[in-house]
Amino acid sequence: MPTIADAVSLLEEIAPPVLAEEWDNVGLLAGDPAAPLHRALTCLTLSPDVVAEAAHAHADLVVTHHPLPFRGVRSLSTEGIDGGSLWRLARAGVAVYSPHTAYDSAAGGVNDQWAQRVGLIDVVPLVRSPIREEVCGVGRIGDLPGGRFAALVQAVRQTVSPAAVLRVVPPPDGAARRVAIACGSGGSLLDAALAAGCDTLLTGELGFHECLRCRSLGVGVVLTGHYASERFAVESLAVRLAAELPGVEVSASTAERDPLSPAAM
Structure with a gap:
């Protein structure tokens, strides 16, 4: 047992x-x-x-x-x-x-799954782990084939729940060539993303003044909401645990809901 x-x-x-x-x-x-x-x-x-x-x-x-x-x-x-x-x-x-945060940063963790789902290539950690040698660390950065912001937004919509409300800071040229990913609250990684030459940030939530800064710099932003930026990964985790723990019933919560919802008209 x-x-x-x-x-x-x-x-x-x-x-x-x-x-x-x-x-x-x-x-x-x-x-x-x-x-x-x-x-x-x-x-x-x-x-x-x-x-x-x-x-x-x-x-x-x-x-x-x-x-x-x-x-x-x-x-x-x-x-x-x-x-x-x-x-x-x-x-x-x-x-x-x-x-x-160990799952956020792990190889195959939340941010890696985001990079895969939106189709980034040449993906590396935004901030490499100083402890482990393999490719893991805080956040991810990668190149988006085609380099178009609208394509990135569409890929994000296919990952999150249909009920999720996406908010964006659109880049002036419509481009999204070098994308930084930070599940949850990504404000603390904004400077690292800019230093790495990213022109786009995909995260759950970002402060008002950070969004203003991105707009001033011409950096595109996609905000999924904190819940949507991570919930899908606990569902995939349930699938993996079920596969690797024979004899154990594993499922993702069905009672859990995003505490935020669109206001009724």
Whole structure:
């Protein structure tokens, strides 16, 4: 019978914890490594809806991209959202693992999957990992065949949910030759993208003044929303875990939703 430890070993192979940012909280965050593993659930964030789904499905493990706890939790009480979620999971015997920024940066991780889905070539990390020798690191950059911004936007639409709302800073010449990718919030990587000669940035979210800066510099921007920039990758992770953990039922959460939606007219 597979155990939680078997899933941890596989997850550490897929997203080596050494790749995680120093501020992050990755790994097995709750649970007994020796416990048997029958069912696992993947999600982007451990919202109360996902917690209820995991308990109802009798999952033994939830793999959440965004860690819970992320920073310190002072109490495990139903009076708080984070503490209450951890309390309910513990009572239901559900372990919690988070790969977060290790999965973002890993070879075959979130940013690599984005590069593949939009058709970039000659892809390399935007910021190479100083720890590991293989091709992994923070963000990705690559060349877009054809070099047209409209083609990039169309490729992005084919990856995200039909309900996702894309926002763009269109480049003045309609070009997208050298593209930088940063899932989630990409503002901290804008300077690195500019230094690498990128004329386009694909990310989940970017601040207002950063968008103004890009427009002033003639840099194109595609914003998918934070949820859409990462959710597809926890779905592909569920497929991989199911294939490599024989006898374990693995699925992506069906209760999870983007907290943001278009306003009703």
